[in-house]
Amino acid sequence: MKLIISENQFSNLFIRRRIDNLHNNVIAEYRWLDPKRKSFDDYDNYFGRVVFGAVNNFFMDELNYDTVNDLISVRDASLPIMKEFIAKYFGDEIRSHYDKERMK
DSSP: OOOOOOSOHHHHHHHHHHHHHHHHHHHHHHHHSOTTSGGGSSHHHHHHHHHHHHHHHHHHHHOOOSSHHHHHHHHHHHHHHHHHHHHHHHHHHHHHHHHHHHHO
16 A cells, blocks of 8 residues: 655655554454454444454554543544545455455
8 A cells, every 4th residue: 555645754654654553453453353253243343343443452552642531532533534544445355354254
């Protein structure tokens, strides 16, 4: 995935590292969750849980907040945007894993 966000190379590396960290959280989350669980009887439920877990872990790793309530409010406000981003850039990967695991 090639994203050009800024002309400043340092900014690009900084953002790229954060995107890589988000991607690692997405991978860890979809590998950890079992798509065969009854609560994941359809892809949308599974995808929503993967996104929630990945975003939650990402914000816990990347942001430093004094209280859990501050972290939760930022996470909840960012969740729709992050869901769109994850669907656009990592959605096929998640869907492939979901389908493969459900077929086993």
